[in-house]
Amino acid sequence: MRKLIMALLVALLFPVVANAREGANVAPEGRKRVVVLDPGHGNPRPGKVMGKVREADIVLDVSKEVRRQLATKMPDLEVYLTRHSDSAYHANQINDNRMRAEFANSKGADLTVGIHANAIDNTNISGCEVWVLSLNEALMKQNSSRANLFADDGDELDINNLDTKSMGFIKVLTRQLDNEPRNRMFAQQCCDNIKKYGLGSLGVKSGKVWTMLYYLEGHGVLVEIGYMTNPKDLAYITSTKGKTEIATAIADAIVSFFKGLDAISSDDVVVETVASFVEQSPVAEQETLNEGFAIQLISSTCEVDIYDYQFKGYKGRVRLLMGTGTYKYKYCYGSYATREAAKSDLAEAKKTFKDAYIVHFKDGNITTK
Numbered sequence: 001m002r003k004l005i006m007a008l009l010v011a012l013l014f015p016v017v018a019n020a021r022e023g024a025n026v027a028p029e030g031r032k033r034v035v036v037l038d039p040g041h042g043n044p045r046p047g048k049v050m051g052k053v054r055e056a057d058i059v060l061d062v063s064k065e066v067r068r069q070l071a072t073k074m075p076d077l078e079v080y081l082t083r084h085s086d087s088a089y090h091a092n093q094i095n096d097n098r099m100r101a102e103f104a105n106s107k108g109a110d111l112t113v114g115i116h117a118n119a120i121d122n123t124n125i126s127g128c129e130v131w132v133l134s135l136n137e138a139l140m141k142q143n144s145s146r147a148n149l150f151a152d153d154g155d156e157l158d159i160n161n162l163d164t165k166s167m168g169f170i171k172v173l174t175r176q177l178d179n180e181p182r183n184r185m186f187a188q189q190c191c192d193n194i195k196k197y198g199l200g201s202l203g204v205k206s207g208k209v210w211t212m213l214y215y216l217e218g219h220g221v222l223v224e225i226g227y228m229t230n231p232k233d234l235a236y237i238t239s240t241k242g243k244t245e246i247a248t249a250i251a252d253a254i255v256s257f258f259k260g261l262d263a264i265s266s267d268d269v270v271v272e273t274v275a276s277f278v279e280q281s282p283v284a285e286q287e288t289l290n291e292g293f294a295i296q297l298i299s300s301t302c303e304v305d306i307y308d309y310q311f312k313g314y315k316g317r318v319r320l321l322m323g324t325g326t327y328k329y330k331y332c333y334g335s336y337a338t339r340e341a342a343k344s345d346l347a348e349a350k351k352t353f354k355d356a357y358i359v360h361f362k363d364g365n366i367t368t369k
């Protein structure tokens with residue numbers, strides 16, 4: 001089972017950049033694209049406090065500067081802040097974080113950027129981190145211990161408390177699987193841009209279920225701009241220079257994100273992608289047997305569109321076979337009378353899905369033989 005989960009993860013971590021079919025976040029003609037900036041916390045919860053310095057104030061300053069820069073860097077973009085003053089949405093922190101996501105959803109946000117500052121007891125740890133939602137990873141870690149001493153109650157949801165069999169959860173998981181590749185690219189861009197200035201980067205992180213990201217419908221990440229518990233980071237992120245540079249890094253990443261979406265929605269890229277797809281697919285249509293062997297590429301907890309990006313060169317050429325267990329949706333390629341006949345295609349499939357293997361099926365179900 002672990003192997004199958006890994007195959008799914010590998011598929012997610014190395015996405016196809018030009019995904020012509022992804023339409024959910026491409027603004028229809030005429031609609032302006034929307035970004036929501038979410039400075040974390042706000043009265044009555046200041047976030048991390050170091051002496052007189054409050055996380056809520058630093059991140060509000062940075063968010064306002066991002067908005068100011070976007071007004072000139074991308075004038076067509078609609079930019080919203082979840083808060084403009086030192087005031088949270090709701091007294092309860094889970095509600096507060098959820099309402100920030102719902103605000104973004106109500107604005108039709110293509111992208112939401114949560115902005116926080118980090119804290120940890122080891123004062124040597126420094127650098128920015130950018131978090132993406134990865135429920136699958138959280139599920140895998142379900143039984144391992146979680147340690148984040150400084151996370152306020154409500155910033156994170158505990159995967160153990162979520163009903164992972166509910167439709168609500170499955171919807172969020174499906175949405176996350178769709179959005180994760182581009183979220184990761186954006187997160188990496190933020191890290192790379194921030195690193196150009198006065199702060200190190202600890203890279204893109206995932207595995208925690210941030211409340212705000214969980215309830216988002218569009219793309220989104222959570223940027224931890226640096227460690228308030230590290231003296232050097234603190235001096236930098238509280239300085240005007242530091243705040244401006246971090247804002248520049250984030251604003252530039254946002255511009256790249258939307259330019260990427262524009263490229264994907266242009267006809268040229270669609271044609272090119274279709275052409276390369278056809279080129280990659282010289283194999284003639286095979287007759288599908290009622291019983292035989294197939295190559296399992298990935299398995300999933302929920303049904304996936306066979307044209308989904310994660311099938312890469314196999315998009316549209318996979319079929320669903322049912323297995324058992326949590327990951328019962330098995331996406332397979334080919335139909336072979338013998339195991340031997342499947343072997344040469346297996347070698348090819350492994351180049352893209354390294355944990356692919358041969359399964360036996362009968363009448364649409366995985367069976368053993």
Ligand SMILES: [Zn+2]
Pocket residue numbers: 040041047048055116117
């Ligand atoms: Zn925070």
